[in-house]
Amino acid sequence: MAKSQNSSRHEERRLSISCEIVEYSVPSVIAAMRNHSGNAFFSHCFTLVNRTLKTTFRDPILNYARFFEHVIVGVLIIMLYSNGIGNESGCFNTESSNESLATISMDKIRNIQTVVFQNLGFIFFSMIFLLYASMMPVVLVFPTEMSVFLRERTNGWYSCLSYFTAKTIADIPFLLLFTLIYASMIYYFTGQINDSWRFGAFIGVAMLVALIGQSIGLVFGTLCVKNLRAASFLAPLVPLPFALFSGFFIRVELIPSYLKIFTYISSIRYVIELLVIIIYGFDRCGYSSIIEDKESINGVIIKFFNYLTKLDLSYTSARPILYALAVDKNLSLNEISSFDVHFENFTLPEFNLLGFDENKSFALQELNLNDDNLWFHTWILVSTGE
Incomplete structure (x- = not known):
């Protein structure tokens, strides 16, 4: 029983x-x-982020290399630009000892142009460096992890979106930390303007550039997953056309019309212009010291020079006339020769003084920028980074 x-x-x-x-x-x-609902998505992301971080901490060599890369390049930049190139505001404010006397110095204009372009070169290089420094590690590492991803994705453990989201989130803390270290070093040690909001905006733009570089790395790491050599060759080439049409090497308005479309899709152009606005815009020059309702002597001289430029008259072309008049008046020719040092190689168009504004930085006038462009450029970069 x-x-x-x-x-x-x-x-x-x-x-x-x-x-x-x-x-x-x-x-x-x-x-x-294969249940990839909303709750499952967040659960998968959380698990993948934890796994990626653990893997990173167990093998930290890559991040150590990235850290020292940012520090070493930052130190080299500081050593190269230790003369404080950021101190120059690019402003042509009137120099005057009183309200009735004002002067304009051609040597000062040349010096302002030189220092400002050096600072623009520093900005351009720094952003290109951050772009490549965030792009190349992803390009080189991502294909090596793809076999694991494909196997787990085939088994239906998580979605593609979960994996790429987790991969991006796990790398962001290191990406932003290295960018913060580099940008903080180079900003103050190169003599950039000591203004908290400008410094914060500079850091923010640098981080957006790093995120854009990471995105490019993910794209080419995915497209060339079976060929690491192709990925490491193609990815560095992609930013170069955007750099070419950034307006740094040739002004945007001088680019042929059939090529201008590339300037509108160049993220590097918006990066450079945004940083120029941040550093040189928003009343960086202040206002002229000349009394209101009076036109400064500098302004009158510049307008006169602009008028001569419209007549295609330069010092070199006018010198024979001055020489003949001096001989006719029995004047010493030494006085004319004394002007040669200052004016012989001077041409107004190369300094972009047409439409001159004493209260606006030379950098803004050269790139034809205004403070109002700040938010549009920021929106473009945020959209690109996403």
């Missing part, structure tokens, strides 16, 4: 297990594993 009852219980248990097996058949298990 007891044996019969035990046999009956075993049979019931077997039937129960069979029912469970039927209930949780292979298709149902696969369907459950």
Whole structure:
């Protein structure tokens, strides 16, 4: 009797297990594993982020290399630009000892132009460096992890979106930390303007550039997953056309019309212009010291020079006339020769003084920028970084 009852219980248990097996058949298990609902998405991302961070801390060599790369390049930049190139505001404010005397110095204009362009070169290089420094590690590492991703994705453990989101989130802390270290070093040690909001905006733009570089790295790491050599060759080439049409090497308005479309899609152009606005805009020059309702002497001189420029008259072309007049008046020619040092190689168009504004930085006038461009350029970069 007891044996019969035990046999009956075993049979019931077997039937129960069979029912469970039927209930949780292979298709149902696969369907459950491929459940990529909203809750599952966040759960998958959390798990993948934790796994990626653990892997990073177990093998920190790459991040150590990235850290020292940013520090070493930052130190080299500081050593190269230790003369405080950021101190020059690029302003042509009137120099005057009183309200009735004002002067304009051609040597000062040349010096302002030189220092400002050096600072623009510093900005350009720094942003290109951050772009490549954030792009190349992703390009080189991502293809090596793709085999694991494909196997787990085929098994339905998580979606592609979960994986790429987690991969990006896990790398962001290191990306932003290295960018913050580099940007903080170079900003103050190169003599950039000591203004908290400008410094914060500079850091923000640098971080956006790093995120753009990371995005480019993910794209080419995915496209060239089976060929690491192709990825490492193609990815560095992509930013170069954007740099060419950034307006740094040739002014945007001078680019042929059939090529201007590339200037509108160049993220590097918006980066450079945004940083120029941040550093040189928003009343960086202040206002002229000349009394209101009086036109400064500098302004009158510049307008006169602009008028001569419209007549295609330069010092070189006018010198023979001045020489003949001096001979006719029996004046010493030494005085004319003394002007040669200052004016002989001077041409107004190369300094972009047409439409001159004493209260606006030379950098803004050269790139034809205004403070109002700040928010549009910021929106473009944020959209690109996303």
